[in-house]
Amino acid sequence: MQPIFDFSGKSRLSGLYSEAMRILLSGASGLLGSAVVERLACAPDIELTVVRSTRTECALPLGSSEIFLDDTTNGTVLEKELRSRPPTHVLHLAALSSAAECEHDPPRAHMANVGFTRMLADIAQRFRAHMVLASTDLVFDGARAPEGGFDEYALPCPTSVYARTKRQAEREIVENSVGAVVRLSLLYGHTLSSSKGALGWIESSLREGRELVLFKDEFRTPIHLKDAARALIEICERKLEGVWHCGGPQRVSRVEFGRIIAEVGGFSTSCIREAVRSDVSASPVRPEDVSLNSSRLFSVLDFYPRSPSEALAVDYARA
Numbered sequence: 001m002q003p004i005f006d007f008s009g010k011s012r013l014s015g016l017y018s019e020a021m022r023i024l025l026s027g028a029s030g031l032l033g034s035a036v037v038e039r040l041a042c043a044p045d046i047e048l049t050v051v052r053s054t055r056t057e058c059a060l061p062l063g064s065s066e067i068f069l070d071d072t073t074n075g076t077v078l079e080k081e082l083r084s085r086p087p088t089h090v091l092h093l094a095a096l097s098s099a100a101e102c103e104h105d106p107p108r109a110h111m112a113n114v115g116f117t118r119m120l121a122d123i124a125q126r127f128r129a130h131m132v133l134a135s136t137d138l139v140f141d142g143a144r145a146p147e148g149g150f151d152e153y154a155l156p157c158p159t160s161v162y163a164r165t166k167r168q169a170e171r172e173i174v175e176n177s178v179g180a181v182v183r184l185s186l187l188y189g190h191t192l193s194s195s196k197g198a199l200g201w202i203e204s205s206l207r208e209g210r211e212l213v214l215f216k217d218e219f220r221t222p223i224h225l226k227d228a229a230r231a232l233i234e235i236c237e238r239k240l241e242g243v244w245h246c247g248g249p250q251r252v253s254r255v256e257f258g259r260i261i262a263e264v265g266g267f268s269t270s271c272i273r274e275a276v277r278s279d280v281s282a283s284p285v286r287p288e289d290v291s292l293n294s295s296r297l298f299s300v301l302d303f304y305p306r307s308p309s310e311a312l313a314v315d316y317a318r319a
Contacts (some may be wrong), residue, residue: 021084022047023236024129026120027093029058030133030182032232034193035225037061039233049087051078051120053094059192073115075123089236090179092120093134095166103283109119113131113165117172118232124178130234130239131179135155135170137220138163139183144289149221149293152243160284161302166195170243180240182232185247185292186257188308189225202258206267211319214255216274219289221247224311234301247292250307257308262283264312 023040027048029137031243040048041061048064053072061068067081094112098104102109117133122133130282141154158164170181188199196203205212223246231246252260255274277286298304305311 003275015122020047021047021089021237022049023089023091024049024051024082024087024120024123025091025093026051026116026177027095028052028060028135029193030093031191031193031197032187032228033093033223034058034191035229036091036232038191039226039229041306043092043233047085048218049085050203051179054174062314073111073119075119078119078123079126080301082123082127087129089219090120090131090142091134091236092117093232095134095161097136098161099160099284102165103160106161107234109161109165111169113162114172117169119177120216121178123212125176125263129178130236130269131173132236133169133173133179133181134232135181135183136163136262137183137185137208137245137290139167139170140286140287140290145219145289145291146293147319150245151246151293152245154297159287162284174243177241180235181243182235182246182297183226183292184223185290185294186220186222186226187228188222189258189311190319191225198257200260202261203265203267203269206262206269209268209271212258212272213275213280214253214272215257215277215286216253216255217276217288217293218254219251220254220257221249221251221291221294221306222308223287224308225247227305230303231297231301233234235297240300240301245294246296246297247294248305248307249292258310261282261312264309265316266312 022098028037040046050066051070096109096234140150141157141159156167173181258272259269
């Protein structure tokens with residue numbers, strides 16, 4: 001089966017599949033959500049409904065609809081709104097992802113990351129829809145990374161409130177057999193979202209020549225937003241189940257990632273300062289190495305994500 005999208009963003013959905021896709025999407029205005037919405041805009045055969053808890057500005061494809069909820073743990077209102085056009089797929093990207101905010105307010109983190117997931121999982125079960133939950137590589141403690149990165153059979157060991165709530169959210173999907181958990185690595189890329197992620201603040205410092213402190217002993221497998229969005233949509237279409245890892249092909253430290261951005265973007269590296277995690281007091285403690293082994297997913301999807309150098313070269317060429 002061919003992938004849904006090629007890298008130009010052109011949809012291959014039309015005429016290939018018998019079931020019309022009606023996607024209920026959370027987190028549409030976020031860093032990843034805005035990339036997913038951009039992809040879906042190229043697939044007019046997909047019917048999109050966005051569920052929100054706040055009235056955030058977000059450009060949506062023509063024909064999309066929105067549902068606003070005051071309480072994201074009570075699905076009664078949402079079920080009534082969806083009854084006439086029930087979703088075939090639920091794509092859950094929303095989360096309270098700030099580690100500091102989660103540490104400061106664990107009940108709020110639990111409500112946002114676990115309660116909302118539980119409610120959407122209930123909705124998926126009621127309408128017999130397939131659900132995909134975006135999770136994180138931070139469910140691993142990073143202290144004992146295996147050669148080649150953590151695969152789906154590695155035992156999670158979350159060390160922060162954020163990671164623990166995401167691990168609890170994963171269980172809502174897996175234990176109730178409603179779809180797939182997709183653990184994403186560090187996301188980067190340019191989108192219309194007001195959230196710019198790691199790339200945004202690194203670029204800003206490089207452009208302004210401000211000191212940029214980056215760790216040489218913290219490792220991830222960054223994946224470009226467009227590649228992550230492509231993977232998530234195809235996981236929905238294929239109705240994959242269980243746990244899947246979705247990271248990029250290259251394990252890099254924070255400082256290596258910063259230098260790649262500088263090199264490809266044409267910035268000076270003079271403001272970059274190497275540091276180790278012990279130089280900075282952080283709560284929660286930053287994990288050392290949560291690089292993911294994503295070979296299983298991308299062998300199934302028949303495409304492979306680009307390296308940071310390759311993906312950023314395309315971004316900067318279009319800028």
